[in-house]
Amino acid sequence: MSALYQQALLAHHQSPVGFNLDIKFDSAKSGHNPACGDEITVKVAVTDGVITDIAFEGDSCAICRASASIMCEQLKVTPFTQAKSIADKLIAGLESKENLSELLGDSYAPLNAVASFPIRAQCAQLPWQTFQLCFEELKP
Amino acid sequence: MALISRWKADFPVFTQSDQPLYYLDSAASSLVPKVVADASYQYLLNEHANSHRGFYPLSAQLTQRIEDIRAQVANFINAPSADNIIFNSGTTAGIHLVANGLNRLKSGSGNIVISAAEHHANLLPWQQIAENSDIELRVVPLAASGQVDMPMLERLIDDNTLIVAVTHLSNVLGVENPIASIGKLTRQHGAFLLVDGAQFAAHGKVNVQALGCDFYVFSGHKLYSGHGSGVLFASDVAIAELAPVVLGGGMVNSVSVSDSAWATGVRKFEAGTLNAQAIIALSAGLSYLKQAEAEGAHTYLAELTQFTLDKLSAFGGINIYSVQQSKPQSIISFNLERVHSHDVAMVLAEHHIAVRAGHHCAQPLHHCLGVGSTVRISLGLYNQAEDIEQLLVGLETCRQLFIAR
């Protein structure tokens, strides 16, 4: 029905993982996409170099929200530095229009179509860029 | 009620492709009718030269043509004379000329009054003056009607007010401001009044003398004329106080390496080669619009706007930010509850519907509305009930996609 808004993406939009800022955290950062007005806050808790909890909240479009949901789903219980490298890859992959499920695995498939819409790719990048800010603050 | 456009066939874009086009973004740029494109084409083929410079017929004829168009534009807004009309590249450029050229703004003190509904083009230049001097920027809030709050305006204007700069028609709310009343108040305090007519010029009869404004600015591309032309009307008193901001060829009487004397009249505000192609397109666009107005365009568009508002209200789950007015003005901003404006615009694009989503270069106004962004639809001469029916189909898809049941 829609090239961009496929069922898998909409599922994340409608019941997002980690949409709850009420967690214990070590770093909280806000990100803003001036092009479309998306706003997001990301919080992470890290213990012994592993992400023990990650959450987000914000007023954002379905793409941003679904991407944030995938991020929370994928990065929880992941070593912090490995999470950072996933974020780097995803951001670069969207930039160069790569197939994200080939690059990072099937869980990222809902975002595959986004790369073909350059303006909206920014929306998908925003949660991950905000996560990078958390990494910069806490980096080992 | 037959809401079928008698003008749509004048716009070749609708028959150019086998894909349909439901264009609801005329407030950004209106589409171009064939007569305007033809005028541009004929100009490039047969009349192109550098105006105001050459002694040969091609240039001299073009100079005459542009001066005739100056008179046509003066007539379009009922300016006292063609000597009050300055050509430039658009509303943004026109406001810039005033903000940077007006002597009184160089005094370094006093205040400037704008409204909370201004487009960034009529906000940032004033903000910058305030940042770089002791001049204070005062922002008048909006009343529930969406218009400038008049009692607040009365309180904020005083004898130290240098200029009041307000929009004639909000590009987000589609609400018309009571400019003539604002003009009266402004004059009582000896301040100038600049009116941003970018949106209004396409939708109503402009009479700068009745409005009592010192400056009136608008852009050709919202008047069916394509890109590249803009008009700054300045009253005689205003011109006397305005210094040229852009300096260069064609604006001087005499130049030596140490000293120059500006040309008299409006030409001193038009340094460099004029965009004759755009000015000729503007002329054709204004003639086209005038004809359409004579054929009932304003009434048609008001009816179509009301039809749209009724349909959107009946659809349900939509927050409409435009306020009911006696004469609806072709611009409606809204949000589908719980769906981001950009998602709505993307899905509508998949239905071949062109709308604008975001803050429409009016972020402060969106703060007032308490939303980050809105979907804006704006109507032009080619629109008809069919466009609105298709919009509702698109919105229904949005509802099914995004709103969990």
Ligand SMILES: Cc1ncc(COP(=O)(O)O)c(C=O)c1O
């Ligand atoms: C109210 C208003 N003012 C100013 C502008 C700026 O016009 P332009 O981009 O033609 O300079 C616009 C158009 O976007 C507008 O709607």
